[in-house]
Amino acid sequence: xxxxxxxxxxQSITRRLAQSDKKAVSRxxxxxxxxxxxxxxxxxxxxHGGKMVPFAGWSMPIQYxxxxxDSTVNCRVNGSLFDVxxxxxxxxxxxxxxxxxxxxxxxxxxxxxxxxxxLTVFTNEKGGAIDDSVITKVxxxxxxxxxxxxxxxxxxxxxxxxxxxxKSKGGxxxxxxxxxxxLLALQGPLAAPVLQHLTKEDLxxxxxxxxxxxxxxxxxxxxxxxxxxxxxxxxISVPSEHAVDLAKAILEKSEGKVRLTGxxxxxxxxxxxxxxxxxxxxxxxxxxxEAGLTWAIGKRRRAEGxxxxxxxILKQLQDGPTIRRVGFFSSGPPARSHSEVHxxxxxxxxxxxxxxxxxxxxxxxxxxxxxxxxxxxxxxxxILVRGKPYEGNITKMPFVATKYYKPS
Amino acid sequence: xxxxxxxxxxxxxxxRISVAxxxxxxxxxxxxxxxxxxEWVKIDGNKATFGITDHAQDHLGDVVYVELPxxxxxxxxxxxxxxxxxxxxxxxxxxxxxxxxxxxxxxxxESPGLVNTSPYEEGWIIKVELxxxxxxxxxxDSDKYSKFCxxxxxxx
Numbered sequence: 112x113x114x115x116x117x118x119x120x121x122q123s124i125t126r127r128l129a130q131s132d133k134k135a136v137s138r139x140x141x142x143x144x145x146x147x148x149x150x151x152x153x154x155x156x157x158x159h160g161g162k163m164v165p166f167a168g169w170s171m172p173i174q175y176x177x178x179x180x181d182s183t184v185n186c187r188v189n190g191s192l193f194d195v196x197x198x199x200x201x202x203x204x205x206x207x208x209x210x211x212x213x214x215x216x217x218x219x220x221x222x223x224x225x226x227x228x229x230l231t232v233f234t235n236e237k238g239g240a241i242d243d244s245v246i247t248k249v250x251x252x253x254x255x256x257x258x259x260x261x262x263x264x265x266x267x268x269x270x271x272x273x274x275x276x277x278k279s280k281g282g283x284x285x286x287x288x289x290x291x292x293x294l295l296a297l298q299g300p301l302a303a304p305v306l307q308h309l310t311k312e313d314l315x316x317x318x319x320x321x322x323x324x325x326x327x328x329x330x331x332x333x334x335x336x337x338x339x340x341x342x343x344x345x346x347i348s349v350p351s352e353h354a355v356d357l358a359k360a361i362l363e364k365s366e367g368k369v370r371l372t373g374x375x376x377x378x379x380x381x382x383x384x385x386x387x388x389x390x391x392x393x394x395x396x397x398x399x400x401e402a403g404l405t406w407a408i409g410k411r412r413r414a415e416g417x418x419x420x421x422x423x424i425l426k427q428l429q430d431g432p433t434i435r436r437v438g439f440f441s442s443g444p445p446a447r448s449h450s451e452v453h454x455x456x457x458x459x460x461x462x463x464x465x466x467x468x469x470x471x472x473x474x475x476x477x478x479x480x481x482x483x484x485x486x487x488x489x490x491x492x493x494i495l496v497r498g499k500p501y502e503g504n505i506t507k508m509p510f511v512a513t514k515y516y517k518p519s
Numbered sequence: 520x521x522x523x524x525x526x527x528x529x530x531x532x533x534x535r536i537s538v539a540x541x542x543x544x545x546x547x548x549x550x551x552x553x554x555x556x557x558e559w560v561k562i563d564g565n566k567a568t569f570g571i572t573d574h575a576q577d578h579l580g581d582v583v584y585v586e587l588p589x590x591x592x593x594x595x596x597x598x599x600x601x602x603x604x605x606x607x608x609x610x611x612x613x614x615x616x617x618x619x620x621x622x623x624x625x626x627x628x629e630s631p632g633l634v635n636t637s638p639y640e641e642g643w644i645i646k647v648e649l650x651x652x653x654x655x656x657x658x659x660d661s662d663k664y665s666k667f668c669x670x671x672x673x674x675x
Contacts, residue, residue, distance in 0.1 A: 178580060179580055179581055180606060375580070375606060375607055443584070444602070444604050444609070445583060445584060445604060447609065467606060468606055
């Protein structure tokens with residue numbers, strides 16, 4: 112057997128656990144690559160059977176003792192705890208932090224009520240996506256945002272460059288990068304009941320997209336009711352020195368039902384939820400309109416623009432984009448990134464950007480881009496996997512219904 | 520992991536071969552031959568059955584699809600004839616010997632997970648008629664393969 116990136120990843124750093132029923136134990140303790148960064152939970156992951164792999168310059172758990180499939184199913188049945196401390200959290204502060212951020216993202220930041228947030232996109236001059244991010248307006252003078260680990264350097268350089276220019280014109284904005292904090296994601300039906308054990312605040316009043324600074328398990332945390340799985344859940348930013356204690360407390364309160372879950376299952380869950388993975392489904396040359404994120408472009412912003420690439424994006428809103436992101440079901444082997452999509456006559460109409468086997472639906476799911484006009488649900492397609500065409504059809508996303516906690 | 524050894528002993532007695540006790544987690548069966556690309560071969564006269572090893576399925580994770588070759592197709596030692604897909608990746612399966620495909624394990628179409636739960640038994644992939652029995656000499660025996668796996672794991 113050869114090839115396959117996970118094969119190589121799994122081979123590069125794998126821990127074999129000590130087995131109690133054997134005398135000769137072969138325990139492989141490789142020091143991870145000296146260059147890989149470790150989160151506050153690194154030792155905790157290893158102690159819990161985490162298979163550590165390099166990801167965006169960090170050593171992260173791809174899975175634990177349970178298989179990726181079992182882990183993915185467990186998230187939706189019980190719950191999952193993810194270490195996402197590799198992602199970059201930052202705060203923008205100052206009287207003008209809102210108008211400043213509006214020059215860089217498509218969201219109507221001014222229109223957000225304090226304590227609420229949204230998914231948004233940082234755009235470039237061509238209207239393409241630099242990164243996607245969850246931003247929250249804490250107050251009119253404080254915005255908290257989280258960006259992807261793989262885009263950290265790029266995003267921070269971009270924000271810094273624009274901040275300098277903005278300040279040189281008299282704007283009042285500054286930033287703080289929260290490297291002193293660790294981000295944990297708690298997702299699934301047990302997320303709220305378990306977390307409620309650890310805080311006095313009434314979580315039933317915190318709805319999807321809302322934010323609060325509060326005491327959890329004895330430490331001041333930033334709590335956002337959001338996630339990357341489609342389930343109800345939270346992202347918790349905790350001071351790093353309390354991260355392990357918080358993780359332990361969450362697992363204990365759930366009596367083992369909430370499991371530590373790795374990046375492998377995280378990717379399956381977000382795919383089932385129809386969410387983009389930057390670097391696959393969204394890139395520098397893809398606009399938020401093409402990516403199906405027009406809803407994230409604030410109404411006022413569609414009229415006024417004022418963000419990088421607004422001219423391109425506004426034109427796409429008017430004329431319609433030439434390509435669109437859609438979902439696919441398919442037979443045969445799972446469709447993977449870069450698989451070609453053909454119409455029934457064999458003409459190329461698009462490309463897959465993410466795909467795999469859905470553990471919850473027990474079928475192949477994928478997302479990708481097709482030419483506008485060919486994007487309607489139900490459209491029959493052929494997807495080429497390793498040179499052979501397999502039957503498929505376009506379908507809407509999410510593949511698994513979302514369960515966001517919203518007021519009824 | 521006691522369960523694994525019970526399983527391996529059952530396999531061993533069914534296949535009438537002995538289980539090699541190894542220091543690491545994956546099971547390596549004596550009397551099978553192994554390729555560096557982690558396929559096992561059982562020779563029976565001029566017929567060979569193969570699949571992927573326990574070490575391979577363990578690294579691969581949940582198998583969700585197995586691409587099987589057509590009957591009658593010829594395969595060559597060291598060349599890819601199909602693929603095994605896990606949740607996250609696709610891996611080629613290379614033929615450990617040359618010959619003609621006489622049987623494929625159709626059960627894997629419905630139950631690809633057999634490759635994980637029973638890599639040496641129910642998870643067999645294809646059977647071929649050997650075209651060159653001498654090629655078997657180029658494969659590793661169980662001791663050599665166990666060592667090969669240890670070395671491979673240590674360098675990563």
